[in-house]
Amino acid sequence: MGSAGAPGSARDGCRYLPIAEHGLIGDLRTVALVGTDGTIDWYCCPSFDSPSVFGAVLDADRGGRFELAATGPATTKQFYFPDTNVLITRMLTEEGVSEIQDFMPVATDAGPAAEAVGHRLIRRVLCVRGTMTFRAAIAPRFGYGAVPHALRPIANGVLFDSGELSLALSSSVALEDDGQDASARFTLDQGQTAVFVLDCLDGRIPRPMCSLGQAEDLFTETVAFWRRWVGQSRYRGRWREMVHRSALTLKLLTYAPTGAMVAAPTTSLPERIGGNRNWDYRYLWVRDAAFCVYALLRLGFTSEAEAFMGFLTERVRQGTIGPSGPLQIMYGIDGRTDLPERELAHLEGYRGSAPVRVGNGAAEQLQLDIYGALIDSIYLYDKWGRPISSDHWEAVCALVDWVCEHWDRPDEGVWETRGGRRNFLYSRLMCWVAIERAMRIARRRGLPADVNRWGRQRDAIYHRIMDKGWSVHRQAFVQHEDDDVLDAAVLMMPMTKFIAPTDPKWLSTLDALTEQLVSDSLVHRYDPLASRDGVGGEEGTFSICSFWYVEALTRAGRLDDARLAFEKMLTYANHLGLYAEEISHAGEQLGNFPQAFTHLALISAAFNLDRELG
Template sequence: MSDDEPSGRDEEYLPIAEHGLIGDLRTAALVGTDGRVDWFCAPRFDSPSVFGSLLDARRGGYWEIAPVCQVATRNQFYFPDTNILITRMLTADGIVEIQDFMPVLRDRDPHHRQRLVRRVVNVRGRMRLAARIAPRLNYGRDPHRLEPMPDGVRFVGASLTLWLRSSIALEVDGSDARAEFDLGGGESVLFDLEADTGAGTPDACAVNPAAAEQLFEATVAFWRRWLRQSTYTGRWREMVHRSALTLKLLTHEPSGAVVAAPTLGLPEQVGGARNWDYRYVWIRDAAFSLYALLRLGFTQEAQAFMDWLTGRLREATDGVEGPLRVVYSIDGHADLPEEVLEHWEGYRGSSPVRTGNGASGQRQLDIYGELIDSVYLFDKYGVGISHESWTDLCAVLDWLMEHWDSADESIWETRAGQQHHTYSRLMCWVAVERMIRMARRRGLPGDLGRWTTVRDRIYHQIMARGWDPRARTFVQRLSADPDRPPEDILDASLLLMPMVKFVSPADPRFRSTVDAIAGRLVADSLVFRYDPEQAPDGLDGTEGTFSICSFWWVEALARTGEVEQARLALEKMFTYANHVGLYAEQIGLTGEHLGNFPQAFTHLALISSAINLDRAMG
């Protein structure tokens, strides 16, 4: 089978967009509009999967609940201002809904019970339903035995045990559990799947109706209490708050880390090979997330991430590729070797399916600017950074002083060899400039003379070698010779130039760059990150438009005074969200979601663009 050909099993895979997300700030699960949990890792985001039919319909494992009769209509929505997901199915026999949620405990409780609760409620009529719980542990590689229990069953694997309790009797079917049951109007059935995290034997009374209702109400109260901290009162409250709730779901509360997405292997092109594992902490993504959370008033999350980041700064070493890695595991490990799951076919035949991420070994100089800019904002709007953190930052900056003029893979993590990227130079300028600002504002010690000299050198290099006077645009890569113009290759990351205060949005150079991007990278409101035919990235296949670039486009229009165009572009982008307001990494030719889902980077860009457009509109 070629990379361009899907597997022929498309009917077995829901579109990526046909899912909602639930979670408990440790891990998350995707629930399809068909009532199937087809992605769930336990006990952490980056743990091996329990249910993985999203990436292999036959061998991945799933948890399905559905009416036996034909379903005419399916709807899915979030219980207002929460991350509790409701899936409703309308049939000739009546209406049933599945309430899916994962209870959240505060205070980083080490005895947290990790539970996936599914309450099935008959809204109208009388209906027969079927459930099948078919875990496939360790990405479907580990067998398990099934042990009947008085109130359910237990799945016992080599490295994970799952307790499934139910308010109805379950049947053993090989290594799976199943049930068929009738529900009349107003009747309900409860299922409670708990991962053994060392918290002790599950409470047998937790599957009675009163306990289920109490758990539901406590989960509602948690999410609404958290969301009340938001300071956003602008025009797009529903979309901004859904993005904030999504970012919170992608936060690993015990460590403070923010993962890029809860999934791996979802393709940038169906049938293609651009499939990556995003269940880790990218310094860049997390730094932008910190900015978005600070803008909305969520200072506790910002402080938790700063604590995580402080640990990485403390561990920084003068390695070949820099003192910091591009991507880390949730608990701060940088060794994330890529492994191919050869036994999985991939989403609709999109292989290989990879775990781990080879970007962890790349040099991406831009991360230092994004990191230090987020620290600058935290220092300005949070509680301030400590002496130890400042000392660590100065050590990181000392390394950058010596290496900023180097080639790297930059923000898009290309695999075509290191280049001298304009965006990386831009963010190196940001790193030095923000350190100067912090030192001056707070009187902190630093070699301001040297820092200022390097900052100005970077500025002049970008203006001389990152600007194409013929095309009148900033370009993706610096020219090798300051006396010769660079290649005319556009890059949407350069839309950030005024946002990081490198140029004024009224600067003629930036405005002409915006015009060039509009003509060559923008399709309606959707924006490609670059043209891979002009700038080969070392990867086979094609990709869709990048949703984060589309929101950067909105913000660039707003900052250049094109407020009406910005508003129209933002409203168009909202139409590409899925039915519950979530975005994958990319949007394809026909509006389909592509890439890992949902992506933190996209949702934080939505928040930033909405806030700045609100400000521009007054």
């Protein structure tokens, strides 16, 4: 992946780096965002959805950060160690060249990383050429910057203690402290190394100092882990580097203890600077995770799919039929169902974009499309992974029976609108998918099912969509019944095999979407003013919709248009190949970062475009 230049180490007078000027590291339990200037701006521990200890991306003054940089003016370039999630930030100055290696060891059954279960964040500084002086400033702010902490010296470092959580910082160079924060200033000659290790103790006693040799061993082990994992990929197409970076990113967003996948590892990064569309994405959305399973299965990663299936089967077993059905649309990464939404008024938000929210009230919404996404992923897992178990099949039948009884209910839809429930076309479409895919499994495997009843309901949904979802005025399929609002979600119609990709009605819809929602290769999900979504304000283009558009063009046989749109979308990735949720009219990445939905859509679009190009 190409590198990005970020001259200067003080953010050029700006308190916030652009969202895209960050890389991601993690250990399959939590992650950290590392800026191109060497500052860690976001880190929650011990898990994705824990309160932040470094949250400068949401408040530059009160959020906390871990700065590490050359003391003088520097140009920085950032890249991933090839085929890994180990991040390298190089600093070029007149005095020399250095690099910061940021990584989090991943717990394995054997090897040095097995001791890193307690979330060990390692920062190695290497002087590659010349002699360079560095500065470090470690300023954690517990509980999203709201919980005070004490600092006390320990062997080779300091301990930050908030009462509920402790961070042990050990360093190979001398540290100073002011009773709250720690800092260091040190000089390295060519070939010399310094190491900072931050341990999330979570009730445990501090570990012995991590020596330079141990840090080297953990670096080697972490590199080997990621290379072994991505080496399982079966993708050999034209866009291998971008596809594998997307796969590595999806893996980083996986919570290993349960198999859950977060939609994104951040909260409240705005969809528009100064706007209020700021949400917490650090949870498992059934829809997003199901689509992730599809993307990873395409590449040959079956164990992730198996873990997710186990997670969802357990939710079905434990759940009861409530107002939103047998499944919630989202869960905590540990499976919890209560995700109360609240605002953190003491944080200003990224570049003043308040409010900052934690928790997500959409967890209580009815979104019927999740059943189609889930059962489609089960169908693909049964086809490409392992045969579905009897327990899984019983759960599928229960879900399909429920869908047959409730598919015609109005809901909040795939975009989680807050303007009241409507009869969304996409929700109907995915209910059709849920029933149709379950029927395929039953017939292929000879499994018991009431396929006659299922078939009647499947056909009723088809006729409802064709009768009520088609706008004569627009000559297109529209967002919901009784209106003419266009919606990029209908791009999924040919992708789910509901309609032929060359059907005249579909081609007319594709033309209407191109004219109204597409700007260059970028696609708006809908017009929020026309849709009356209950949130208000403007938003950027949705990157997942842009990749759906590529796939729709591909399936319609418009390969030149599809390839051009895909190549253009690749130019909107950041320097590491990462995508946030949205892209502004000026090409700036906005929204939570990086977003799983976008990366899984990239994988799907690349796979299918490759296949059609031959």
